Amino acid sequence: xxxxxxxxxxxxxxxxxxxxxxxxxxxxxxxxxxxxxxxxxxxxxxxxxxxxxxxxxxxxxxxxxxxxxxxxxxxxxxxxxxxxxxxxxxxxxxxxxxxxxxxxxxxxxxxxxxxxxxxxxxxxxxxxxxxxxxxxxxxxxxxxxxxxxxxxxxxxxxxxxxxxxxxxxxxxxxxxxxxxxxxxxxxxxxxxxxxxxxxxxxxxxxxxxxxxxxxxxxxxxxxxxxxxxxxxxxxxxxxxxxxxxxxxxxxxxxxxxxxxxxxxxxxxxxxxxxxxxxxxxxxx
Numbered sequence: 001x002x003x004x005x006x007x008x009x010x011x012x013x014x015x016x017x018x019x020x021x022x023x024x025x026x027x028x029x030x031x032x033x034x035x036x037x038x039x040x041x042x043x044x045x046x047x048x049x050x051x052x053x054x055x056x057x058x059x060x061x062x063x064x065x066x067x068x069x070x071x072x073x074x075x076x077x078x079x080x081x082x083x084x085x086x087x088x089x090x091x092x093x094x095x096x097x098x099x100x101x102x103x104x105x106x107x108x109x110x111x112x113x114x115x116x117x118x119x120x121x122x123x124x125x126x127x128x129x130x131x132x133x134x135x136x137x138x139x140x141x142x143x144x145x146x147x148x149x150x151x152x153x154x155x156x157x158x159x160x161x162x163x164x165x166x167x168x169x170x171x172x173x174x175x176x177x178x179x180x181x182x183x184x185x186x187x188x189x190x191x192x193x194x195x196x197x198x199x200x201x202x203x204x205x206x207x208x209x210x211x212x213x214x215x216x217x218x219x220x221x222x223x224x225x226x227x228x229x230x231x232x233x234x235x236x237x238x239x240x241x242x243x244x245x246x247x248x249x250x251x252x253x254x255x256x257x258x259x260x261x262x263x264x265x266x267x268x269x270x271x272x273x274x275x276x277x278x279x280x281x282x283x284x
Contacts, residue, residue, distance in 0.1 A: 117141030
C-alpha cells in the first residue's frame with residue numbers, strides 16, 4: 001500500500017528547500033531555521049493555508065523574512081492569511097510597532113489605545129495639544145475612538161485620534177474587511193490600533209522597513225498584489241535610506257525570482273513544435 005504526497009507535505013518540502021533563499025532575505029536577528037520552523041507550525045495548524053497556492057505561501061514567508069517579522073506567532077508581528085487559493089502577508093499592530101521602534105528614531109515604542117463610551121476622554125488640537133484618557137472602572141461600553149502616540153528622540157509627543165466613523169469609513173475601503181476569518185472580524189480591536197499607528201507614522205520620518213511594511217499591508221487590504229516598488233520620498237535628512245530602500249527591494253525581488261512557478265503559469269509544451277534534434281533522431 002502506497003500513500004500519495006499530500007498538499008501539506010508538498011508545501012512543507014518546498015519550504016525546507018527554500019532555506020538558502022530565506023537565509024539571504026533574513027536580517028541577523030532571526031535564523032533561517034527559526035523562520036522555517038515557524039512557517040511549518042503555521043501550515044500544520046491551519047488547513048486552509050495548506051490548500052493555498054504554494055508560491056503565494058512562499059512569497060509571504062520571504063516577504064516576512066525581508067522585514068524581519070515572525071508570522072503567525074504569539075508576538076503578533078504579522079500573519080499569513082488564506083484568501084481562497086492565495087495566501088497573503090498582513091502586518092499586525094505589534095509588527096508595525098516593532099518596525100517603528102526598530103528604526104531608532106523614537107524615544108519609546110509607539111502605542112495605541114482604544115477609547116470606550118464609558119471612559120473619560122478629552123483631546124485638543126492646535127498650538128497647545130492635549131490628550132487625556134481615563135478608562136472606566138466598570139463596564140467600558142463600546143469602542144468610540146482610537147488614538148496612537150509616539151515621541152521622537154529629542155522631540156515632543158505626537159498623537160492622532162480617529163473616531164468610530166473614521167474607522168468605519170476606512171474599513172469600508174478595505175476589500176477584505178468583511179467575511180468570516182478576516183482580521184477585521186477576528187481581531188477588530190487590534191485593527192483599530194493598527195489603523196491609528198499607520199495614520200500616526202505617516203507623519204514621522206521612520207525607517208524604510210516600516211514604509212515597506214506599511215505599503216505591503218495596504219496592498220493586502222486593498223486586494224492588490226504585494227510588490228516592493230521604489231518609494232518616492234524625501235530622504236534629505238537620512239542620506240543612507242535611498243540605498244537601503246533599493247537594497248531591500250532587490251533582496252525581495254531576487255528571492256521571489258527563485259521561487260517555483262505555479263503549475264498553471266508554467267509554459268505548456270507546444271504539440272505542434274518542431275522536435276528537438278535528439279527526439280527527431282529517435283523518431284527516424
